[in-house]
Amino acid sequence: xxxxxxxxxxxxxxxxxxxxxxxxxxxxxxxxxxxxxxxxxxxxxxxxxxxxxxxxxxxxxxxxxxxxxxxxxxxxxxxxxxxxxxxxxxxxxxxxxxxxxxxxxxxx
Amino acid sequence: xxxxxxxxxxxxxxxxxxxxxxxxxxxxxxxxxxxxxxxxxxxxxxxxxxxxxxxxxxxxxxxxxxxxxxxxxxxxxxxxxxxxxxxxxxxxxxxxxxxxxxxxxxxxxxxxxxxxxx
Numbered sequence: 001x002x003x004x005x006x007x008x009x010x011x012x013x014x015x016x017x018x019x020x021x022x023x024x025x026x027x028x029x030x031x032x033x034x035x036x037x038x039x040x041x042x043x044x045x046x047x048x049x050x051x052x053x054x055x056x057x058x059x060x061x062x063x064x065x066x067x068x069x070x071x072x073x074x075x076x077x078x079x080x081x082x083x084x085x086x087x088x089x090x091x092x093x094x095x096x097x098x099x100x101x102x103x104x105x106x107x108x
Numbered sequence: 109x110x111x112x113x114x115x116x117x118x119x120x121x122x123x124x125x126x127x128x129x130x131x132x133x134x135x136x137x138x139x140x141x142x143x144x145x146x147x148x149x150x151x152x153x154x155x156x157x158x159x160x161x162x163x164x165x166x167x168x169x170x171x172x173x174x175x176x177x178x179x180x181x182x183x184x185x186x187x188x189x190x191x192x193x194x195x196x197x198x199x200x201x202x203x204x205x206x207x208x209x210x211x212x213x214x215x216x217x218x219x220x221x222x223x224x225x226x
Contacts, residue, residue: 001171001172034208034209036155038155043204043206043216043217043218043219044155044204044216045214046208046209046214049209049214055213055214056213087154087155089155089208091209094143094209095143095145095160095162095168096157096160096168096170097157097208098157099154099155099156099157100154101154102154102155
């Protein structure tokens, strides 16, 4: 089983600043990596797939990078609605997949 | 635009079987474009994939749950279902049905809280 590890667990950033979230896979997942945003009481929302492709309707301030075992989600200028929990998901052996434990992005 | 809706009991007793159904609307569950899945989230914790099914009936399960999980599809009702046996308090969670990362989008139900308690 591929284990996904996200860091940090909590990230405190001021609005307007840049946020960088990390995700590491226990073995290579190529570019089969997605990022989700989840707000309280809501289902996860897809932000990025294929490691770097934004999903439909996702603002350009969200960007993803990486391949193999190291991945990054960057939010270039934080808006108030961006404070949420973010999960990475590997799907290298589709339709089996695993999620990271999440990074909570909070207002500083 | 696909819509998914979970249904089933919100309270299950320990050692019994949890049963949930996901009803798909706005598209056919028999489409080759989608895999259907169950994901759960214990209160205050992260997301855990439970398993996936294709319209043909092919199933894929999380190894940690495989001995207790059965996922099935009913194409005549445009539904797929989850059964989790021998539940304990550790199975208390919000259960989501989803068709993630499909050719046409990423679709999730709103989630349903299932509590395991006597």
